Amino acid sequence: MKEIRGRIYGVAGPTVVVKGMEGPTMNTVCLVGKDGLLGEIIRIKDELVTLQVYEDTGGLSLNxxxxxxxxxxxxxxGPGLLTNIFDGIQRPLRKIRELTGGFISKGVKTPxxxxxxxxxxxPLKKAGESVSPGDVLGVVQETARIALKIMVPPGVSGVIKEIKGDGVSGSEPVCVLEDGTGIDLYQDWPVRMPRPFQYKLPPEVPFKTGQRVFDTLLPVAEGGTAIVPGGFGTGKTVVExxxxxxxxxxxVIYVGCGERGNEMSEILTDFPELKDPSTNLPLSLRTVIVVNTSNMPVAAREASIFTGITIAEYYRDMGYSVALLADSISRWAEALxxxxxxxxxxxxxxxxxxxLATNLGGFYERSxxxxxxxxxxxxxxxxxxxxxxxxxGDFSEPVTQASLRFAGSLWALDPDLxxxxxxPAVNWLASFSLxxxxxxxxxRDEIAPDMMDLRGRLYSLLQRQTELKDIIQIIGVEALQESDRLxxxxxxxARESFLKQSVFNESDAFNTYEKQYWMLKTIFSFMDAAASALKRGVFIETLLESPLRTRIIKMQNTPNEGYPKAAEELIAAIENEFSMIEEK
Amino acid sequence: MDLITREYRTVTTLSGPLLFAGKISGGSLGEMCVINVPGGKKRTGQILQLMGDYAIVQVLQGTSGIDSDAASVVPTGETAKIGVSTDAFGRVFNGFGEPIDSLPHIIPARYMELTGLPMNPASRQKPDFFIQTGISAIDGLNTLVRGQKLPIFSGAGLPANELALQIVRQAKVAEAESFAVILGAMGITSREAFFFRRALKETGAMERTIAFINEVSDPAIERLFTPRIALTTAEYLAFDKGYHVMVVLTDMTAYCDSLREIGSAREEIPGRRSYPGYMYTDLASIYERAGRLKGGTGSITLMPILTMPDDDITHPIPDLSGYITEGQIVLSRSLNRKGIYPPIDVLPCLSRLMNLGIGKGKTRDGHRKLADALYSAYARGIDVRRLVTIVGEEGLTELDRKYLAFSDEFERRFIGQGLEERSIDATLDLGVELLNTVPERELIPTTRKG
Structure with a gap:
């Protein structure tokens, strides 16, 4: 192995300048100082090489x-990523805890x-079969939830000479090809290089978050990107x-990039106990956590999102749908x-x-x-x-603006809400979905033919409400036309029942599309029935005092399985009651 | 430490708080130095940057009066450390950890590095233990839990210090024996220093308190060390000795101003409002030291106080703090003018860890729903109040009037409790009582049941 050496010439914050290296290569790693801190070459200028160091540089001396x-x-x-928690440069934090206790010491080295x-x-392949990159050699049951596919790494192909039958580990190859190439259980992949695939597909399938305001109003496609900007306290982390x-x-790859440690302890404690609604297995079995809290070294924070997305690509290559949640990309930009x-x-x-925008684009486009x-x-x-x-909370700043260029959905959070x-405090009018x-x-095909129409109606309703509110500011509610009051x-x-969603209410925390559709349908049935009653001359007050209104707002408390039955009953009740109300 | 002391008489540049020394061989980042000034007191410095053969040293006491030819720099071979011991209880130190109460130095049980090490996220214990502060706006709506960092955002002339002391006093009762208080004061006036010392004595909290006080007249660069000294001491008490430590840091604005001073002396590219671009990271290295460890008994709960310049919550200091801390308690000038104490503006307040500390077995079942209902009704009341100024009371519906009355009562009775110490039950009962005046159906999906 090539080995080059140099000596520390300068130290400033997270960067170290090295003198005397011969033939250094950009973006390769170095071990710095007597503790062997990990650093990456980010600039070569004449005889001086600058490194960003992924650990605290305090105590480093010249020479x-x-x-x-x-x-x-x-x-x-490889197997063992799921359920694990790593720092920004993939050091296993649980293992480090065993080694150094409550705090992270410098220069800890552990695989x-x-x-x-x-x-x-x-094994899914036999000796004598020829394989090429991406072919699945066999399967390792990584967790009860996920079968990890052992794939032929990019750039490797040939005829299988020998393949393991049962137990495998990192100490010897899983498979040996005729030309002697060994394929290991584990692969190394450079974080800054996207993993290859055949071709991209158009974003035609929604990514189901289970949250009404996102799924119905502001959907993001599977393979898409959404950004969640918001000032502090608007609930970004809760959304993530x-x-x-x-x-x-x-x-799920959860990247806690420059955020709070206590939030991570919450995830670590809760995820093994919470159940994934689609499989009813513990959430931790599908989750990898990459965390570099705000007080951990800043250069490792810069690396953390790339570590996260490389792991995401590995599972994507197996044919899984992966969600990468990055909280927060601004902290990454600040590290940069x-x-x-x-x-x-x-x-x-x-x-x-x-x-900034180029690097950010390089990250987002790996989706x-x-x-x-x-x-x-x-x-x-x-x-x-x-x-x-x-x-x-000012969205005109560079990181939000640069992210907007790459984002397919904007979920703008609003302090007022x-x-x-x-x-979720999503400002529905300031947000968009492309x-x-x-x-x-x-x-249309999977939910209902009129799903998009209902969505459109909801949008115009909310838009109209904003206009009316401006008018009320001037003339008061009493002066409005009855149809406008309706x-x-x-x-x-709609705001109370549909847009607001409580993560603490078990039957409301996660909604299927079916429930979302039927809730919308009910709200607009109420509106239509009320409007025709108004036309007949019924007082608006009579309509608003109807107990049906409360029932609609409480619809969110009916669990997914209760739909469409609950909605159909409610719609029938609405039609029945409103048609019976006597004219004035 | 080396047996041979290296002494460099190579000062080339003096600029504000910085000293540049050339021909340094050895020396490490963060190393402490002694600066010998002929005819003057020795000063303390710390190496901020090394490049080639020169070092940039920040001088705590400033460079005024240093003669560049005569002065010398002696690296000590040591990083910044503080000697810690439980003997420090009841004592008052300056911002650099030296006694200022005319008593002798303490005998340290241990020396600890000021910068500390980052707590391993995998070692953190999820914070879920409710601390009763006796203040309704906090206990009821923005509950504090052990291991949380919850700042008070104040404005010039608002009673943040009084509130912090009231919280310390009342939390003390709930936390009992293992309770400790650490005060880290940066750039406070001598009047404020006097207030703290007297108030801590009067409440009987002094024997459980260690105070580090840097006054306005003390060296500005010392302020960069004060919160770290306070937190290092807190870590010793919490994680070595098992205390539940509440750390009050005031005023973070003065700290940030010192940070800016160093940044501009180093000719760094300034960020927003000339504060350094790394201020987020720097503040995080302070705030993130709050927490609890798995398998440990103690905790550090952090309550930094900061003054929002011109009451502007988007100013970089409150803004970056709010992004790091787990919520904020915001004080309001208009409530203060109305004579409401504590003048807590509950709408922008938040406790991110609240849900972990409340509910059945901790406070009361339905606490969350009650808090949400109070919030929603109060927000609506405030809207109506705004409307009244435009359309007058006549333009209001009957319902709007009820909300208007609710918001007034809420401010007067729920928030404006004065110096009364309220139990969590009294707080929640009052909340339920106030909500009775607004129609149930308007508060759906929340309920009024306690």
């Missing part, structure tokens, strides 16, 4: 040795995955966590800014480096629904949902 093996920053892929562990292996809990997908400023690069807007490499016609997807933390405890036309075919009241009902 300490730096060693490079010219290898890129990589992650270890990301337990390479010695023996896994049950079920709710999706991690209730989304219908195979794998901090390192850039230590390099004394010319700053762009707000001090962020000019390549997508793809036809995987290899046999078996596998389709996999990565849906990226990232929180954005704009300073002062959060103050009223309306959650996927709804591509998804409309799916909605619009206002139905919009309020």
């Amino acid at each position: 300490e040795e730096v060693v490079s093996h010219a290898l890129p920053l990589s992650v270890k892929l 990301a995955l337990d390479l010695e562990r023996v896994w049950g292996f079920e 966590q709710t999706i991690a809990k209730y989304a219908t997908c195979d794998i 800014r901090e390192i850039s400023s230590r390099l004394e690069e010319m700053p762009g807007e707000e001090g962020f480096p000019p390549y 997508g629904r793809v036809k995987c490499l290899g046999d078996g016609e596998r389709t996999g997807s990565i849906t990226v949902i990232s929180a954005v933390s704009p300073p002062g 959060a103050y009223r405890r309306h959650f 996927y709804h036309s591509e998804l409309s075919g799916w909605f 619009t206002l009241e139905v919009a309020n009902m």
